[in-house]
Amino acid sequence: MKPRIWLALFVIPLGLIIAAVPQNTSHPYKLTASQLLEEVNTRTQFITPETVADMIVKKDPTLQLIDVRSQGEFEKFSLPGAINIPIADLLSEEHSGIFDQDAKMNVFYSNSTLMANEAWMLTRQLGYENNYVLEGGLNYWFEVILNPQEPASTSPDEEFAKYDFRKGASQALGGGTVSAQTPETNSAAPKPAIKATPKKKKAAGGC
Amino acid sequence: MGPLSVNELISENTNLFLAFVIGTAFGFVLESSGFSSSRKLAGVFYGYDMVVLKVFFTGAITAMLGLLFFSLFGWVDLDLVYVNPTYLTSAIVGGIIMGLGFIMGGYCPGTSFCGASIGKIDAMVFIIGLFLGVSLFGAGYDWWEKMYLAKFLGSPKISESLGLSDGVFALLLILVALGMFWAAEWAEKKFPREEY
Amino acid sequence: MGESNNTIKRTKYLNPYLGGVLLGLVLLAANFVSGRGLGASGAIKSGVVTVVTAVNPASVENSGFVKEYRESHTGNPMKTWLVFEMLGVLVGGFISGIFAGRLKLKVEHSPKITSNKRLTLALGGGVLFGFGSQLGRGCTSGSALSGMAVLSLGGFITMMAIFGTAFAFAYFFRKNWI
Numbered sequence: 001m002k003p004r005i006w007l008a009l010f011v012i013p014l015g016l017i018i019a020a021v022p023q024n025t026s027h028p029y030k031l032t033a034s035q036l037l038e039e040v041n042t043r044t045q046f047i048t049p050e051t052v053a054d055m056i057v058k059k060d061p062t063l064q065l066i067d068v069r070s071q072g073e074f075e076k077f078s079l080p081g082a083i084n085i086p087i088a089d090l091l092s093e094e095h096s097g098i099f100d101q102d103a104k105m106n107v108f109y110s111n112s113t114l115m116a117n118e119a120w121m122l123t124r125q126l127g128y129e130n131n132y133v134l135e136g137g138l139n140y141w142f143e144v145i146l147n148p149q150e151p152a153s154t155s156p157d158e159e160f161a162k163y164d165f166r167k168g169a170s171q172a173l174g175g176g177t178v179s180a181q182t183p184e185t186n187s188a189a190p191k192p193a194i195k196a197t198p199k200k201k202k203a204a205g206g207c
Numbered sequence: 208m209g210p211l212s213v214n215e216l217i218s219e220n221t222n223l224f225l226a227f228v229i230g231t232a233f234g235f236v237l238e239s240s241g242f243s244s245s246r247k248l249a250g251v252f253y254g255y256d257m258v259v260l261k262v263f264f265t266g267a268i269t270a271m272l273g274l275l276f277f278s279l280f281g282w283v284d285l286d287l288v289y290v291n292p293t294y295l296t297s298a299i300v301g302g303i304i305m306g307l308g309f310i311m312g313g314y315c316p317g318t319s320f321c322g323a324s325i326g327k328i329d330a331m332v333f334i335i336g337l338f339l340g341v342s343l344f345g346a347g348y349d350w351w352e353k354m355y356l357a358k359f360l361g362s363p364k365i366s367e368s369l370g371l372s373d374g375v376f377a378l379l380l381i382l383v384a385l386g387m388f389w390a391a392e393w394a395e396k397k398f399p400r401e402e403y
Numbered sequence: 404m405g406e407s408n409n410t411i412k413r414t415k416y417l418n419p420y421l422g423g424v425l426l427g428l429v430l431l432a433a434n435f436v437s438g439r440g441l442g443a444s445g446a447i448k449s450g451v452v453t454v455v456t457a458v459n460p461a462s463v464e465n466s467g468f469v470k471e472y473r474e475s476h477t478g479n480p481m482k483t484w485l486v487f488e489m490l491g492v493l494v495g496g497f498i499s500g501i502f503a504g505r506l507k508l509k510v511e512h513s514p515k516i517t518s519n520k521r522l523t524l525a526l527g528g529g530v531l532f533g534f535g536s537q538l539g540r541g542c543t544s545g546s547a548l549s550g551m552a553v554l555s556l557g558g559f560i561t562m563m564a565i566f567g568t569a570f571a572f573a574y575f576f577r578k579n580w581i
Contacts, residue, residue, distance in 0.1 A: 003420045004261075004388050011268055012385070015378035018275045023372055033215045210438030217436070225436050226484045230491020232429045233441055237492070238499035240422030245511055245525075249580040252573035258419045263548060265423020266430060270552035273431035282435070289439040291541060291550045293557030298546075301539020302564020305532050310569040310576045312528015315543040316443035316536060319529070320489055324496030326508040329525040336529015337444070341451045343530065344537040345468035352467055355538060364554040373554060380551075388420075400581070 036125060045120050046135040047107055050162070053145050053169035056080050064104040065134075068119045069111065079109065079141070080173065087115050090122055099128045109134035109141075146170050209283035234321055243322040245313030245329060252310060254398035257391035264384040271377055295358035312336065415503055430552050437484060440549020444536035446489035448472065449480040456480075468537075485545075515578050524579060539564075 039045065055063040056079070065082035067074045074084040085095055087110075099106065106123075108116035108131065116133045123131045134141065143149075148166035151159040208214070212222040240262045241247045250256025277283040309315055314322060314333045322330030344351075366376035417425075433441050452472050455462050462469050476483065500506045512521035536542040539561050541550070547565060550558015 003418050007420045008385050011381050014272050015381040019374040019378040209435040211436050213438040222437055223487045226487035227491040229429060229433050230488035231495035234492035234495025235499045236422055236425045236429060238496040239417040240419060241416040243496060246580055252569050253581055261419035262423040262426055265420050266426030267548055267551040269424050269427020270430035274434055287438050288434050288553055290553045291546055291555040291557045297538045298557045298560045299564050301535045302561040303568045304535030305539060306565040306568025307572055308528040308531030308535055310572045312525045317544040320492045321496040324493045325500030325505050328510045329521055332522045333525040333529040336526040337447050337533035338451060340530040340533020341447050341537055344534045345451060345466060348468035363556045365556045365559050366554050368556050
């Protein structure tokens with residue numbers, strides 16, 4: 001057979017396939033490693049337990065807590081209104097709508113910050129914004145929100161203010177009981193003020 | 208994943224090394240296809256040897272299909288691949304000047320290096336000409352800077368400009384290219400030349 | 404080949420469609436590895452900028468051309484992707500030439516013209532191509548071929564301008580080739 005017929009037999013079907021499939025409009029790997037490193041170094045992804053507790057208490061509809069631990073752990077204890085996306089399922093198609101949006105503020109948490117940070121890095125590198133990590137994880141949450149320690153009497157005033165807040169939050173959040181109430185709201189609450197657009201780096205060109 | 212160097216999966220020096228490897232493959236393919244011969248290259252303009260058209264368009268559609276499929280599979284982020292910016296005036300005027308240079312000199316820059324590598328003296332002279340031409344452009348840059356920067360359109364894709372999806376445009380280009388290949392085979396039979 | 408036995412002997416060359424597919428794969432590799440297409444004239448530009456800077460360091464401030472280049476490229480202009488790629492082209496072409504037995508110092512020209520005329524025209528063509536490649540931001544490989552692969556509008560325009568013009572003027576230069 002003539003070579004050009006061979007060529008046609010290959011490229012026409014491939015052309016038909018590429019014309020028929022929808023264009024890939026997702027943006028994988030939007031951030032370069034150095035940009036990600038910069039964000040990691042500046043720790044912009046962390047959000048303090050106080051902020052999260054405050055949002056939970058106020059039933060802020062923009063808050064979306066995401067528990068990246070296993071389903072079993074999630075069922076034993078979770079933060080109010082959290083949904084469970086184990087880290088293994090993070091990249092599955094059904095969840096992409098949760099991450100790829102700009103209305104809600106996703107806060108990942110796990111027992112420590114390790115898995116939550118992994119989840120954040122993955123979604124961040126996919127180019128999604130509005131994803132955060134609960135500072136210190138659940139361990140720290142227990143420590144500061146649910147069982148706050150009274151600061152030493154010599155501590156500065158801010159420490160006492162913090163303690164009072166934590167005490168209040170602890171009571172509001174039921175001090176360690178499992179809460180499964182979801183803030184089912186989609187009202188026009190203020191959007192979290194975010195976020196710097198990642199500067200895109202391109203290959204240098206020119207013939 | 209890709210492009211590897213933009214996503215910093217490989218170091219800058221690795222990138223340069225791979226540039227050398229890719230260049231070697233480029234030169235090898237050009238030479239084996241006959242792009243080191245100016246008379247073979249010029250054949251495309253007289254119909255006696257359409258190798259330029261065949262290789263050029265087959266290469267373009269192969270790479271285009273490859274990139275579209277790589278993008279589909281998420282292997283390469285097309286947003287990070289360099290798309291030449293379009294400056295309408297300079298693209299047309301520059302293209303016309305290059306076309307004139309092509310029919311006079313019989314080479315383009317890539318093929319002249321290829322020809323020089325196997326000892327074509329005319330290719331070496333052409334390269335000297337290239338250096339002179341680039342220097343000339345640099346020396347008088349202020350005179351044609353306006354034209355150089357005129358009618359900037361950004362980096363549009365031709366598919367966007369035509370209102371088609373990338374895939375549909377790719378299919379059309381493939382069909383056009385195959386049509387040209389058939390015409391090329393016909394032309395080679397119609398305008399045969401003996402040994403040259 | 405086989406299908407066109409009435410023309411010149413081309414069996415020593417790769418089948419053009421196979422060559423084209425291989426060329427496309429090389430271009431795909433360049434885009435996958437480095438996010439850019441192939442090129443040639445950019446390497447020459449690097450060379451020119453290097454020479455100009457070495458001969459006349461003041462030119463960096465005075466010449467808009469050198470300045471423009473320096474703004475978009477950091478570091479040594481010879482340590483760039485295209486320079487390494489073009490060194491590879493020389494090596495790759497040479498290797499292919501060894502295999503095919505095509506290594507030979509010669510001036511290739513139509514029997515109707517002299518070597519000197521061919522060389523003069525090659526020089527003139529080179530000057531025009533060098534100039535045009537800077538104006539058009541890339542040559543046949545950098546702008547037209549690589550641009551087409553990424554569906555760049557500019558790439559298609561440049562491609563049509565190059566080949567259209569060459570076709571239009573082919574008649575006047577026919578003696579050089581046929």
